[in-house]
Amino acid sequence: MSSLQLFNSLTRKKESFAPLNPAHVRLYACGPTVYNYAHIGNARMAVVFDLLTRVLKSLYPKVTYVSNITDVDDKIIASHKATGEPIDVITRKYEKIYNDDMAALGCAAPDIQPRATEHIGEMIAMIEALIERGHAYAADGHVLFNVPSFPAYGGLSGRSRDEQVAGARVEVASYKKDSADFVLWKPSETNEPGWDSPWGRGRPGWHIECSAMSAKHLGLPFDIHGGGADLKFPHHENEIAQSCCASGHEDDLSAFAKVWVHNGFVTVEGEKMSKSLGNFLLAHDLIKDVPGPVLRLALLSAHYRQPLDWSEQVVHQAQKLYDKILRAWDVLKDVAVCEESIPQKDPVLALYDDLNTPKAIGVLNSLLNSIFVTEPQYDLPSLKYILLNTLEILGVELVSPEAVSAESNSEIDALLEERSAAKAAKDFTRADEIRDELVAQGIEIIDTPEGAKWRKISYSHST
RNA sequence: GGCGCGGUGGCAGAGUGGCUAUGCAGCGGAUUGCAAAUCCGUGUACACCGGUUCGACUCCGGUCCGUGCCUCCA
Numbered sequence: 137m138s139s140l141q142l143f144n145s146l147t148r149k150k151e152s153f154a155p156l157n158p159a160h161v162r163l164y165a166c167g168p169t170v171y172n173y174a175h176i177g178n179a180r181m182a183v184v185f186d187l188l189t190r191v192l193k194s195l196y197p198k199v200t201y202v203s204n205i206t207d208v209d210d211k212i213i214a215s216h217k218a219t220g221e222p223i224d225v226i227t228r229k230y231e232k233i234y235n236d237d238m239a240a241l242g243c244a245a246p247d248i249q250p251r252a253t254e255h256i257g258e259m260i261a262m263i264e265a266l267i268e269r270g271h272a273y274a275a276d277g278h279v280l281f282n283v284p285s286f287p288a289y290g291g292l293s294g295r296s297r298d299e300q301v302a303g304a305r306v307e308v309a310s311y312k313k314d315s316a317d318f319v320l321w322k323p324s325e326t327n328e329p330g331w332d333s334p335w336g337r338g339r340p341g342w343h344i345e346c347s348a349m350s351a352k353h354l355g356l357p358f359d360i361h362g363g364g365a366d367l368k369f370p371h372h373e374n375e376i377a378q379s380c381c382a383s384g385h386e387d388d389l390s391a392f393a394k395v396w397v398h399n400g401f402v403t404v405e406g407e408k409m410s411k412s413l414g415n416f417l418l419a420h421d422l423i424k425d426v427p428g429p430v431l432r433l434a435l436l437s438a439h440y441r442q443p444l445d446w447s448e449q450v451v452h453q454a455q456k457l458y459d460k461i462l463r464a465w466d467v468l469k470d471v472a473v474c475e476e477s478i479p480q481k482d483p484v485l486a487l488y489d490d491l492n493t494p495k496a497i498g499v500l501n502s503l504l505n506s507i508f509v510t511e512p513q514y515d516l517p518s519l520k521y522i523l524l525n526t527l528e529i530l531g532v533e534l535v536s537p538e539a540v541s542a543e544s545n546s547e548i549d550a551l552l553e554e555r556s557a558a559k560a561a562k563d564f565t566r567a568d569e570i571r572d573e574l575v576a577q578g579i580e581i582i583d584t585p586e587g588a589k590w591r592k593i594s595y596s597h598s599t
Numbered sequence: 600g601g602c603g604c605g606g607u608g609g610c611a612g613a614g615u616g617g618c619u620a621u622g623c624a625g626c627g628g629a630u631u632g633c634a635a636a637u638c639c640g641u642g643u644a645c646a647c648c649g650g651u652u653c654g655a656c657u658c659c660g661g662u663c664c665g666u667g668c669c670u671c672c673a
Binding site for chain 1: 601602603604605610611612613614620621622623624631632633634635636637638666667668669670671672673
Protein backbone atom coordinates (compact mmCIF):
# COMPACT_ATOMS: atom_id res chain seq x y z
CA MET A 137 0.00 0.00 0.00
CA SER A 138 1.23 3.47 -0.76
CA SER A 139 1.82 5.62 2.25
CA LEU A 140 0.60 9.13 2.69
CA GLN A 141 2.97 11.94 3.59
CA LEU A 142 1.42 14.95 5.29
CA PHE A 143 2.86 18.20 6.54
CA ASN A 144 1.99 18.51 10.22
CA SER A 145 1.68 22.11 11.39
CA LEU A 146 2.18 20.96 14.96
CA THR A 147 5.65 19.56 14.32
CA ARG A 148 6.32 21.72 11.24
CA LYS A 149 7.55 18.69 9.37
CA LYS A 150 6.33 16.47 6.62
CA GLU A 151 5.51 13.14 8.24
CA SER A 152 4.46 9.72 7.19
CA PHE A 153 0.81 9.49 8.15
CA ALA A 154 0.15 6.69 10.62
CA PRO A 155 -3.48 6.47 11.71
CA LEU A 156 -4.24 5.89 15.38
CA ASN A 157 -6.52 3.13 14.21
CA PRO A 158 -5.98 2.00 10.59
CA ALA A 159 -9.45 0.49 10.63
CA HIS A 160 -11.01 3.90 11.21
CA VAL A 161 -9.36 7.19 10.30
CA ARG A 162 -10.93 10.31 11.82
CA LEU A 163 -10.55 13.91 10.77
CA TYR A 164 -12.14 17.23 11.60
CA ALA A 165 -12.04 20.51 9.70
CA CYS A 166 -13.42 23.83 10.88
CA GLY A 167 -16.38 24.72 8.73
CA PRO A 168 -18.12 27.99 7.92
CA THR A 169 -20.01 30.51 9.99
CA VAL A 170 -23.30 30.68 8.17
CA TYR A 171 -24.39 34.29 7.82
CA ASN A 172 -23.35 34.98 4.24
CA TYR A 173 -22.33 33.37 0.96
CA ALA A 174 -19.11 31.41 0.97
CA HIS A 175 -16.24 33.12 -0.80
CA ILE A 176 -13.58 31.45 -2.88
CA GLY A 177 -11.33 31.12 0.16
CA ASN A 178 -13.97 29.17 2.04
CA ALA A 179 -14.32 27.05 -1.08
CA ARG A 180 -10.61 26.31 -1.11
CA MET A 181 -10.80 24.99 2.44
CA ALA A 182 -13.78 22.81 1.56
CA VAL A 183 -12.07 21.46 -1.56
CA VAL A 184 -8.76 20.79 0.18
CA PHE A 185 -10.33 18.79 2.99
CA ASP A 186 -12.67 17.01 0.64
CA LEU A 187 -9.59 16.00 -1.35
CA LEU A 188 -7.76 14.89 1.78
CA THR A 189 -10.78 12.82 2.75
CA ARG A 190 -10.91 11.20 -0.69
CA VAL A 191 -7.21 10.38 -0.52
CA LEU A 192 -7.67 8.84 2.92
CA LYS A 193 -10.66 6.86 1.74
CA SER A 194 -8.56 5.44 -1.07
CA LEU A 195 -6.10 4.11 1.51
CA TYR A 196 -8.20 3.11 4.52
CA PRO A 197 -11.38 1.09 4.86
CA LYS A 198 -13.25 3.58 7.04
CA VAL A 199 -12.81 7.33 7.25
CA THR A 200 -15.01 9.74 9.18
CA TYR A 201 -14.82 13.35 8.13
CA VAL A 202 -16.48 15.85 10.45
CA SER A 203 -16.89 19.51 9.52
CA ASN A 204 -19.00 21.81 11.60
CA ILE A 205 -21.52 24.53 10.93
CA THR A 206 -21.11 27.54 13.18
CA ASP A 207 -24.64 28.80 13.62
CA VAL A 208 -24.21 30.91 16.74
CA ASP A 209 -21.87 33.85 16.45
CA ASP A 210 -21.81 37.60 16.87
CA LYS A 211 -21.67 38.19 13.13
CA ILE A 212 -24.85 36.20 12.73
CA ILE A 213 -26.50 38.26 15.45
CA ALA A 214 -25.34 41.41 13.71
CA SER A 215 -26.84 40.16 10.46
CA HIS A 216 -30.09 39.42 12.27
CA LYS A 217 -30.20 42.90 13.75
CA ALA A 218 -29.45 44.45 10.40
CA THR A 219 -31.93 42.49 8.31
CA GLY A 220 -34.59 41.60 10.86
CA GLU A 221 -34.55 38.01 9.65
CA PRO A 222 -34.81 35.42 12.42
CA ILE A 223 -31.47 33.85 13.32
CA ASP A 224 -32.43 30.32 12.43
CA VAL A 225 -33.77 31.45 9.07
CA ILE A 226 -30.46 33.10 8.30
CA THR A 227 -28.35 30.18 9.41
CA ARG A 228 -30.39 27.47 7.73
CA LYS A 229 -30.53 29.47 4.53
CA TYR A 230 -26.78 29.99 4.28
CA GLU A 231 -26.02 26.50 5.49
CA LYS A 232 -28.01 25.13 2.57
CA ILE A 233 -26.43 27.52 0.09
CA TYR A 234 -22.99 26.56 1.39
CA ASN A 235 -23.66 22.88 0.99
CA ASP A 236 -25.16 23.33 -2.47
CA ASP A 237 -22.27 25.47 -3.65
CA MET A 238 -19.64 23.10 -2.29
CA ALA A 239 -21.47 20.18 -3.89
CA ALA A 240 -21.21 22.03 -7.20
CA LEU A 241 -17.46 22.14 -6.62
CA GLY A 242 -17.45 18.38 -6.27
CA CYS A 243 -17.24 18.28 -2.49
CA ALA A 244 -18.97 15.29 -0.96
CA ALA A 245 -20.94 16.20 2.14
CA PRO A 246 -18.92 15.63 5.31
CA ASP A 247 -19.80 12.35 6.98
CA ILE A 248 -21.00 14.36 9.94
CA GLN A 249 -21.80 18.07 9.84
CA PRO A 250 -22.66 19.07 13.40
CA ARG A 251 -24.30 22.39 14.24
CA ALA A 252 -22.98 24.35 17.17
CA THR A 253 -26.47 25.14 18.48
CA GLU A 254 -27.19 21.45 18.78
CA HIS A 255 -24.19 20.85 21.05
CA ILE A 256 -24.66 23.48 23.74
CA GLY A 257 -24.99 20.79 26.41
CA GLU A 258 -21.64 19.24 25.45
CA MET A 259 -20.00 22.65 25.51
CA ILE A 260 -21.37 23.45 28.97
CA ALA A 261 -20.13 20.09 30.23
CA MET A 262 -16.68 20.77 28.84
CA ILE A 263 -16.58 24.23 30.40
CA GLU A 264 -17.58 22.73 33.75
CA ALA A 265 -14.76 20.22 33.43
CA LEU A 266 -12.31 23.03 32.73
CA ILE A 267 -13.49 24.92 35.81
CA GLU A 268 -13.19 21.81 37.94
CA ARG A 269 -9.67 21.19 36.76
CA GLY A 270 -8.66 24.76 37.53
CA HIS A 271 -8.29 25.94 33.93
CA ALA A 272 -11.28 28.24 33.78
CA TYR A 273 -13.12 30.69 36.00
CA ALA A 274 -16.41 32.52 35.99
CA ALA A 275 -16.34 36.30 36.19
CA ASP A 276 -18.96 38.90 35.50
CA GLY A 277 -21.33 36.48 33.75
CA HIS A 278 -18.47 35.22 31.55
CA VAL A 279 -16.45 32.08 31.81
CA LEU A 280 -12.84 32.42 30.74
CA PHE A 281 -10.09 30.00 30.00
CA ASN A 282 -7.07 30.87 32.08
CA VAL A 283 -4.13 30.66 29.73
CA PRO A 284 -1.38 30.70 32.41
CA SER A 285 -2.88 27.45 33.73
CA PHE A 286 -1.68 25.74 30.56
CA PRO A 287 2.08 26.24 30.25
CA ALA A 288 2.20 24.47 26.89
CA TYR A 289 -0.05 27.13 25.38
CA GLY A 290 1.23 28.50 22.08
CA GLY A 291 2.82 25.32 20.82
CA LEU A 292 0.96 25.21 17.54
CA SER A 293 1.53 28.77 16.39
CA GLY A 294 4.97 28.96 17.99
CA ARG A 295 4.48 31.98 20.15
CA SER A 296 5.24 32.40 23.80
CA ARG A 297 2.91 34.06 26.26
CA ASP A 298 5.18 37.08 26.52
CA GLU A 299 5.14 37.64 22.81
CA GLN A 300 1.40 37.72 22.73
CA VAL A 301 1.14 40.21 25.52
CA ALA A 302 3.63 42.39 23.72
CA GLY A 303 1.65 42.12 20.53
CA ALA A 304 -1.76 42.61 22.11
CA ARG A 305 -3.59 45.38 20.38
CA VAL A 306 -6.95 44.93 21.95
CA GLU A 307 -8.07 46.47 25.18
CA VAL A 308 -8.12 43.85 27.90
CA ALA A 309 -11.51 43.34 29.47
CA SER A 310 -11.52 44.10 33.18
CA TYR A 311 -12.89 40.69 34.16
CA LYS A 312 -9.90 38.84 32.69
CA LYS A 313 -7.29 37.56 35.13
CA ASP A 314 -4.77 37.48 32.35
CA SER A 315 -4.76 39.43 29.12
CA ALA A 316 -4.44 36.21 27.10
CA ASP A 317 -7.48 34.58 28.70
CA PHE A 318 -10.24 33.88 26.22
CA VAL A 319 -13.98 33.49 26.46
CA LEU A 320 -15.64 30.09 26.86
CA TRP A 321 -19.07 31.43 27.66
CA LYS A 322 -20.55 34.88 27.57
CA PRO A 323 -23.84 36.42 28.69
CA SER A 324 -26.56 37.18 26.17
CA GLU A 325 -28.87 40.17 26.14
CA THR A 326 -32.57 39.35 26.07
CA ASN A 327 -32.69 40.12 22.34
CA GLU A 328 -29.78 37.79 21.62
CA PRO A 329 -29.83 34.02 21.36
CA GLY A 330 -28.97 32.36 24.64
CA TRP A 331 -29.14 29.16 26.62
CA ASP A 332 -29.51 28.57 30.33
CA SER A 333 -26.28 27.60 32.01
CA PRO A 334 -24.76 27.44 35.48
CA TRP A 335 -23.47 30.97 34.77
CA GLY A 336 -26.80 32.42 33.66
CA ARG A 337 -28.33 32.80 30.25
CA GLY A 338 -25.66 33.09 27.62
CA ARG A 339 -23.93 31.61 24.61
CA PRO A 340 -20.66 29.86 23.91
CA GLY A 341 -17.44 31.49 22.81
CA TRP A 342 -16.22 30.67 19.36
CA HIS A 343 -13.53 28.11 20.13
CA ILE A 344 -15.37 25.77 22.46
CA GLU A 345 -17.75 24.42 19.82
CA CYS A 346 -15.01 22.68 17.85
CA SER A 347 -13.52 21.15 20.98
CA ALA A 348 -16.90 19.84 22.08
CA MET A 349 -18.10 18.59 18.71
CA SER A 350 -14.88 16.90 17.64
CA ALA A 351 -14.68 15.09 20.97
CA LYS A 352 -18.28 13.96 20.72
CA HIS A 353 -18.21 12.77 17.12
CA LEU A 354 -14.66 11.49 16.83
CA GLY A 355 -13.36 10.85 20.34
CA LEU A 356 -9.92 11.94 21.56
CA PRO A 357 -7.36 11.85 20.28
CA PHE A 358 -8.25 11.78 16.60
CA ASP A 359 -6.02 11.75 13.55
CA ILE A 360 -6.24 15.02 11.67
CA HIS A 361 -7.55 18.48 12.45
CA GLY A 362 -7.63 21.09 9.75
CA GLY A 363 -8.72 24.53 8.70
CA GLY A 364 -7.51 27.73 7.10
CA ALA A 365 -4.05 28.99 7.97
CA ASP A 366 -5.48 31.98 9.78
CA LEU A 367 -7.22 29.71 12.25
CA LYS A 368 -3.91 28.46 13.61
CA PHE A 369 -3.95 31.34 16.01
CA PRO A 370 -5.94 31.87 18.06
CA HIS A 371 -8.71 29.43 17.16
CA HIS A 372 -6.79 26.18 16.92
CA GLU A 373 -4.42 27.14 19.69
CA ASN A 374 -7.41 27.66 21.95
CA GLU A 375 -9.07 24.46 20.85
CA ILE A 376 -5.94 22.56 21.84
CA ALA A 377 -5.87 24.31 25.20
CA GLN A 378 -9.51 23.49 25.92
CA SER A 379 -9.43 19.92 24.74
CA CYS A 380 -6.14 18.93 26.31
CA CYS A 381 -6.96 20.57 29.63
CA ALA A 382 -10.52 19.28 29.83
CA SER A 383 -9.34 15.74 29.17
CA GLY A 384 -6.45 15.86 31.63
CA HIS A 385 -3.60 15.96 29.14
CA GLU A 386 -2.07 19.28 30.08
CA ASP A 387 1.39 18.15 29.03
CA ASP A 388 0.61 16.77 25.59
CA LEU A 389 -0.48 19.02 22.73
CA SER A 390 -1.15 16.01 20.54
CA ALA A 391 -3.66 14.54 23.00
CA PHE A 392 -6.33 16.36 20.98
CA ALA A 393 -5.39 15.80 17.33
CA LYS A 394 -2.23 14.15 16.07
CA VAL A 395 -1.78 15.97 12.78
CA TRP A 396 -2.73 19.55 11.99
CA VAL A 397 -3.30 20.56 8.39
CA HIS A 398 -3.68 24.19 7.32
CA ASN A 399 -4.54 25.46 3.88
CA GLY A 400 -3.21 28.72 2.46
CA PHE A 401 -5.16 31.78 1.41
CA VAL A 402 -6.69 32.84 -1.85
CA THR A 403 -5.90 36.28 -3.19
CA VAL A 404 -7.63 37.90 -6.14
CA GLU A 405 -5.55 39.39 -8.91
CA GLY A 406 -2.71 39.74 -6.43
CA GLU A 407 -4.70 41.37 -3.65
CA LYS A 408 -6.18 39.98 -0.51
CA MET A 409 -9.94 39.77 -0.62
CA SER A 410 -11.47 42.47 1.47
CA LYS A 411 -14.74 44.24 1.74
CA SER A 412 -13.12 47.62 1.30
CA LEU A 413 -11.57 46.59 -2.02
CA GLY A 414 -14.84 45.03 -3.07
CA ASN A 415 -13.01 42.03 -4.52
CA PHE A 416 -14.78 39.32 -2.56
CA LEU A 417 -15.36 36.48 -4.99
CA LEU A 418 -18.27 34.32 -3.98
CA ALA A 419 -18.36 30.67 -4.92
CA HIS A 420 -22.07 31.16 -5.52
CA ASP A 421 -21.40 33.70 -8.28
CA LEU A 422 -18.50 31.89 -9.92
CA ILE A 423 -20.56 28.73 -10.31
CA LYS A 424 -22.99 30.62 -12.50
CA ASP A 425 -20.31 31.29 -15.10
CA VAL A 426 -17.84 28.45 -14.78
CA PRO A 427 -18.53 24.73 -14.39
CA GLY A 428 -17.87 23.40 -10.91
CA PRO A 429 -15.16 20.93 -11.95
CA VAL A 430 -13.27 23.77 -13.65
CA LEU A 431 -13.38 25.86 -10.49
CA ARG A 432 -12.23 22.85 -8.53
CA LEU A 433 -9.26 22.28 -10.83
CA ALA A 434 -8.39 25.95 -10.55
CA LEU A 435 -8.48 25.71 -6.75
CA LEU A 436 -6.21 22.67 -6.93
CA SER A 437 -3.73 24.26 -9.32
CA ALA A 438 -1.54 25.51 -6.47
CA HIS A 439 -0.29 23.39 -3.61
CA TYR A 440 -2.72 23.62 -0.71
CA ARG A 441 -0.23 25.21 1.67
CA GLN A 442 0.82 27.88 -0.81
CA PRO A 443 -1.13 31.04 -1.46
CA LEU A 444 -3.35 30.86 -4.52
CA ASP A 445 -3.85 33.92 -6.64
CA TRP A 446 -7.21 33.76 -8.37
CA SER A 447 -7.12 35.27 -11.84
CA GLU A 448 -8.66 34.96 -15.26
CA GLN A 449 -5.64 33.02 -16.35
CA VAL A 450 -5.87 30.45 -13.56
CA VAL A 451 -9.47 29.80 -14.56
CA HIS A 452 -8.53 29.69 -18.24
CA GLN A 453 -5.89 27.05 -17.66
CA ALA A 454 -8.33 24.99 -15.64
CA GLN A 455 -10.88 25.29 -18.42
CA LYS A 456 -8.39 24.05 -20.97
CA LEU A 457 -7.45 21.14 -18.75
CA TYR A 458 -11.04 20.14 -18.08
CA ASP A 459 -11.77 20.38 -21.77
CA LYS A 460 -8.85 18.06 -22.43
CA ILE A 461 -10.13 15.60 -19.84
CA LEU A 462 -13.53 15.51 -21.51
CA ARG A 463 -11.95 14.88 -24.90
CA ALA A 464 -9.79 12.12 -23.51
CA TRP A 465 -12.87 10.61 -21.98
CA ASP A 466 -14.50 10.68 -25.37
CA VAL A 467 -11.56 8.74 -26.79
CA LEU A 468 -11.85 6.16 -24.01
CA LYS A 469 -15.63 5.84 -24.13
CA ASP A 470 -15.69 2.33 -25.55
CA VAL A 471 -12.42 1.11 -24.11
CA ALA A 472 -12.57 -1.68 -21.55
CA VAL A 473 -10.92 -1.02 -18.20
CA CYS A 474 -7.81 -2.88 -17.15
CA GLU A 475 -7.09 -2.46 -13.46
CA GLU A 476 -3.39 -2.19 -13.85
CA SER A 477 -1.62 0.98 -12.87
CA ILE A 478 1.36 2.53 -14.57
CA PRO A 479 3.26 4.41 -11.86
CA GLN A 480 4.87 6.99 -14.14
CA LYS A 481 1.44 7.92 -15.49
CA ASP A 482 -0.44 7.85 -12.19
CA PRO A 483 -1.24 11.32 -10.80
CA VAL A 484 -2.56 9.85 -7.56
CA LEU A 485 0.95 9.01 -6.39
CA ALA A 486 1.70 12.74 -6.30
CA LEU A 487 -1.34 13.24 -4.08
CA TYR A 488 0.12 10.81 -1.58
CA ASP A 489 2.99 13.24 -1.23
CA ASP A 490 1.34 15.89 0.92
CA LEU A 491 -1.47 16.42 -1.60
CA ASN A 492 0.85 17.70 -4.29
CA THR A 493 -1.92 18.68 -6.68
CA PRO A 494 0.22 20.76 -9.07
CA LYS A 495 2.46 17.78 -9.63
CA ALA A 496 -0.57 15.52 -9.95
CA ILE A 497 -1.97 17.85 -12.59
CA GLY A 498 1.35 17.70 -14.41
CA VAL A 499 1.23 13.92 -14.45
CA LEU A 500 -2.42 14.08 -15.44
CA ASN A 501 -1.46 16.13 -18.48
CA SER A 502 1.13 13.55 -19.38
CA LEU A 503 -1.51 10.85 -18.97
CA LEU A 504 -3.92 12.70 -21.23
CA ASN A 505 -1.22 13.20 -23.84
CA SER A 506 -0.57 9.46 -23.86
CA ILE A 507 -4.24 8.87 -24.48
CA PHE A 508 -4.23 11.10 -27.56
CA VAL A 509 -0.97 9.84 -28.94
CA THR A 510 -1.55 6.24 -27.84
CA GLU A 511 2.10 5.63 -27.13
CA PRO A 512 2.65 1.96 -27.90
CA GLN A 513 4.17 1.17 -24.53
CA TYR A 514 0.97 2.14 -22.72
CA ASP A 515 -2.34 0.55 -23.42
CA LEU A 516 -5.59 2.42 -23.27
CA PRO A 517 -7.38 0.07 -20.86
CA SER A 518 -4.77 0.81 -18.19
CA LEU A 519 -4.77 4.50 -18.95
CA LYS A 520 -8.53 4.52 -18.63
CA TYR A 521 -8.30 2.85 -15.26
CA ILE A 522 -5.80 5.42 -14.03
CA LEU A 523 -7.84 8.30 -15.37
CA LEU A 524 -11.02 7.07 -13.71
CA ASN A 525 -9.25 6.57 -10.43
CA THR A 526 -7.55 9.96 -10.63
CA LEU A 527 -10.75 11.85 -11.36
CA GLU A 528 -12.49 10.03 -8.53
CA ILE A 529 -9.83 11.00 -6.00
CA LEU A 530 -9.43 14.52 -7.32
CA GLY A 531 -13.19 14.84 -7.13
CA VAL A 532 -13.47 16.07 -10.70
CA GLU A 533 -16.76 14.99 -12.18
CA LEU A 534 -17.27 14.34 -15.84
CA VAL A 535 -20.22 16.55 -16.64
CA SER A 536 -21.67 15.83 -20.04
CA PRO A 537 -20.99 18.90 -22.13
CA GLU A 538 -23.87 18.03 -24.44
CA ALA A 539 -26.43 18.67 -21.74
CA VAL A 540 -28.75 21.20 -23.31
CA SER A 541 -32.50 21.27 -23.67
CA ALA A 542 -34.15 19.22 -26.39
CA GLU A 543 -35.60 22.37 -27.86
CA SER A 544 -32.29 24.09 -28.49
CA ASN A 545 -30.93 20.73 -29.52
CA SER A 546 -33.16 20.58 -32.58
CA GLU A 547 -32.42 24.22 -33.27
CA ILE A 548 -28.73 23.46 -33.32
CA ASP A 549 -29.23 20.49 -35.61
CA ALA A 550 -31.19 22.65 -38.02
CA LEU A 551 -28.40 25.21 -38.11
CA LEU A 552 -25.82 22.50 -38.64
CA GLU A 553 -27.77 21.16 -41.59
CA GLU A 554 -27.99 24.62 -43.06
CA ARG A 555 -24.28 25.03 -42.58
CA SER A 556 -23.36 21.80 -44.27
CA ALA A 557 -25.60 22.79 -47.17
CA ALA A 558 -23.84 26.16 -47.33
CA LYS A 559 -20.49 24.43 -47.27
CA ALA A 560 -21.54 22.14 -50.08
CA ALA A 561 -22.50 25.21 -52.07
CA LYS A 562 -19.15 26.83 -51.19
CA ASP A 563 -21.00 29.57 -49.36
CA PHE A 564 -18.37 29.82 -46.66
CA THR A 565 -19.53 33.23 -45.56
CA ARG A 566 -22.86 31.82 -44.45
CA ALA A 567 -21.15 28.75 -42.97
CA ASP A 568 -18.94 30.95 -40.81
CA GLU A 569 -21.87 33.08 -39.75
CA ILE A 570 -23.56 30.00 -38.41
CA ARG A 571 -20.46 29.01 -36.54
CA ASP A 572 -20.30 32.45 -34.94
CA GLU A 573 -23.97 32.32 -34.01
CA LEU A 574 -23.53 29.03 -32.25
CA VAL A 575 -20.34 30.06 -30.49
CA ALA A 576 -22.27 33.02 -29.13
CA GLN A 577 -24.65 30.47 -27.61
CA GLY A 578 -21.75 28.52 -26.15
CA ILE A 579 -21.87 25.83 -28.82
CA GLU A 580 -18.76 24.80 -30.66
CA ILE A 581 -18.85 23.12 -34.04
CA ILE A 582 -16.33 20.42 -34.74
CA ASP A 583 -15.86 19.33 -38.32
CA THR A 584 -14.96 15.68 -38.56
CA PRO A 585 -14.62 13.26 -41.46
CA GLU A 586 -18.06 11.93 -40.49
CA GLY A 587 -19.63 15.37 -40.69
CA ALA A 588 -20.10 18.25 -38.30
CA LYS A 589 -20.53 17.62 -34.59
CA TRP A 590 -21.12 20.07 -31.81
CA ARG A 591 -20.60 20.37 -28.11
CA LYS A 592 -21.30 22.81 -25.37
CA ILE A 593 -18.34 24.89 -24.29
CA SER A 594 -17.88 26.83 -21.11
CA TYR A 595 -15.79 29.56 -22.59
CA SER A 596 -14.92 31.18 -25.86
CA HIS A 597 -11.93 29.87 -27.76
CA SER A 598 -11.18 33.39 -28.83
CA THR A 599 -9.93 34.25 -25.37
C1' G B 600 8.44 44.44 17.36
C1' G B 601 7.24 38.78 17.58
C1' C B 602 6.12 34.16 14.85
C1' G B 603 5.83 32.17 9.82
C1' C B 604 5.93 31.65 4.36
C1' G B 605 7.89 32.74 -0.27
C1' G B 606 11.15 34.81 -4.36
C1' U B 607 11.87 29.40 -10.69
C1' G B 608 11.53 30.80 -18.10
C1' G B 609 6.09 36.05 -20.88
C1' C B 610 2.43 33.85 -17.09
C1' A B 611 0.83 29.81 -13.66
C1' G B 612 3.44 26.20 -10.99
C1' A B 613 6.20 21.40 -9.29
C1' G B 614 10.83 19.45 -8.35
C1' U B 615 15.93 17.91 -7.81
C1' G B 616 23.17 18.09 -5.33
C1' G B 617 25.12 16.47 -11.60
C1' C B 618 19.99 13.90 -15.94
C1' U B 619 13.46 17.75 -20.35
C1' A B 620 8.51 18.91 -14.78
C1' U B 621 3.85 20.12 -16.60
C1' G B 622 0.41 23.55 -18.34
C1' C B 623 -1.18 28.42 -20.43
C1' A B 624 0.46 32.05 -23.80
C1' G B 625 3.87 32.80 -28.22
C1' C B 626 6.38 31.26 -32.74
C1' G B 627 7.16 27.66 -37.10
C1' G B 628 5.00 23.35 -39.48
C1' A B 629 1.20 19.20 -40.46
C1' U B 630 -4.08 18.99 -40.82
C1' U B 631 -8.51 22.20 -42.12
C1' G B 632 -12.67 25.89 -47.14
C1' C B 633 -11.81 28.75 -42.45
C1' A B 634 -11.79 27.20 -37.50
C1' A B 635 -11.58 24.06 -33.08
C1' A B 636 -9.04 19.87 -31.47
C1' U B 637 -4.82 16.91 -32.26
C1' C B 638 0.21 15.97 -33.83
C1' C B 639 5.53 17.58 -34.88
C1' G B 640 9.20 21.35 -33.86
C1' U B 641 10.62 25.67 -30.88
C1' G B 642 12.08 28.53 -25.07
C1' U B 643 18.01 26.04 -21.53
C1' A B 644 14.54 29.80 -15.97
C1' C B 645 15.70 29.20 -10.90
C1' A B 646 16.28 37.31 -6.50
C1' C B 647 21.46 39.03 -4.91
C1' C B 648 26.30 38.08 -2.33
C1' G B 649 29.45 34.76 -0.01
C1' G B 650 30.53 29.58 1.74
C1' U B 651 30.52 23.97 1.51
C1' U B 652 31.33 20.62 -2.83
C1' C B 653 34.66 17.59 -8.21
C1' G B 654 29.82 19.94 -9.19
C1' A B 655 24.24 24.02 -6.34
C1' C B 656 18.60 26.51 -8.78
C1' U B 657 18.77 22.49 -5.06
C1' C B 658 22.84 22.46 1.37
C1' C B 659 24.78 26.61 4.93
C1' G B 660 25.26 31.99 6.17
C1' G B 661 24.08 36.95 4.96
C1' U B 662 21.46 40.83 1.97
C1' C B 663 17.33 42.72 -0.64
C1' C B 664 12.20 42.23 -1.95
C1' G B 665 7.22 40.34 -1.38
C1' U B 666 3.60 38.25 1.75
C1' G B 667 0.52 35.87 6.02
C1' C B 668 -0.67 35.81 11.30
C1' C B 669 -0.18 38.44 16.23
C1' U B 670 -7.32 37.29 19.86
C1' C B 671 -13.40 39.28 13.27
C1' C B 672 -11.26 36.09 9.40
C1' A B 673 -10.90 29.80 5.15
